[in-house]
Amino acid sequence: MKRQNIVHLTQTALMTAILIVLGMIPGIPLGFIPVPIVLQNMGVMMAGEILGPKEGTTSVALLLLLVAVGFPFLTGGSGGIAVFAGPTGGYLLAWLFAPLLIGSLRQHFGSRWSWWQEFLMIVLAGVLFIDITGSLWLSWQSHIKLTAALMSNLAFIPGDLIKAGVAVAVARQLRRVPVLNLG
Numbered sequence: 362m363k364r365q366n367i368v369h370l371t372q373t374a375l376m377t378a379i380l381i382v383l384g385m386i387p388g389i390p391l392g393f394i395p396v397p398i399v400l401q402n403m404g405v406m407m408a409g410e411i412l413g414p415k416e417g418t419t420s421v422a423l424l425l426l427l428v429a430v431g432f433p434f435l436t437g438g439s440g441g442i443a444v445f446a447g448p449t450g451g452y453l454l455a456w457l458f459a460p461l462l463i464g465s466l467r468q469h470f471g472s473r474w475s476w477w478q479e480f481l482m483i484v485l486a487g488v489l490f491i492d493i494t495g496s497l498w499l500s501w502q503s504h505i506k507l508t509a510a511l512m513s514n515l516a517f518i519p520g521d522l523i524k525a526g527v528a529v530a531v532a533r534q535l536r537r538v539p540v541l542n543l544g
Contacts, residue, residue: 369416376412376420380404381427381434388436391516395448396499398517399436403524405456406487409463410479410532417460425457451498455491462486476529483525492517 383404388397408417424434433440435449445453463486467479474482492514500510 372412373416373420373423376404376408376417377423377427380408380420380424384434384436386436391513393513393516395503396452396495396513397436398520400524401436402452402456402487402491402521403528405459405491406463406483406525406528407531409460409487410467410483410528411535412460412464413468414461414464417464418457421456421460425453428453446502448499448503449495450502452491452495454498455494458494459487459491462490476533479533480525480529483528484522487528488518488521488525492521 380401383400386400388399390397405421408420411417412420428434428440428444429442431441435444435453444450463483466482466486467474470482493511496507496510496514499505499513500507503510
C-alpha cells in the first residue's frame with residue numbers, strides 16, 4: 362500500500378473517531394422540535410474542510426454505516442437503522458453530502474481564501490445545506506408545515522455559526538502542520 366493511501370486511510374479513521382467522540386457529548390434538547398443541538402455537525406463540517414470531498418465524505422459515511430448497523434454513536438447514544446426514519450433522518454442524510462460540498466468548494470476555489478470567505482463557504486455548504494435538508498425531512502416525517510420546520514431551525518443558527526467558526530479555525534491550524542499533509 363502506498364504511503365499516500367495509508368495517510369488518507371489514517372486521516373479518515375481519525376476523523377471518524379472524532380465524529381464518534383463528538384457524539385458522546387450530550388445534546389441540548391430544545392423542546393419545541395424533536396431535534397437537539399449537537400456537536401457532531403461541527404465534525405461533519407471539519408471533515409469536508411480538513412480531508413476534502415472524498416475522504417471527508419468517506420469518514421461521515423463510515424460513521425453513518427456504523428450507526429445504521431446499531432452502534433450508539435449519535436448524540437444521546439442512539440443508533441440503529443430506525444434513526445434514519447425519525448425526525449433527524451434528513452439531517453443525517455445531509456451530513457453525508459456536506460463534506461462533499463464543503464471539500465469540493467474548497468478544492469475548486471482554492472486555499473487562498475480569507476478566514477471570512479472560508480467561514481461563509483462553511484455556513485452555506487454546511488450549516489444552511491444541513492438545516493434546509495433536515496427541515497424538508499422533518500416537515501415530511503413529523504407532518505408539520507415546511508415553514509414551521511424551517512423556522513424551528515433558527516434556534517440552531519447561533520450555535521451553528523459558532524461551530525462553523527471553530528471548524529474553520531481548527532482546519533486552518535491543521536493545514537499549517539506539514540507532517541499532517543492536509544492540502
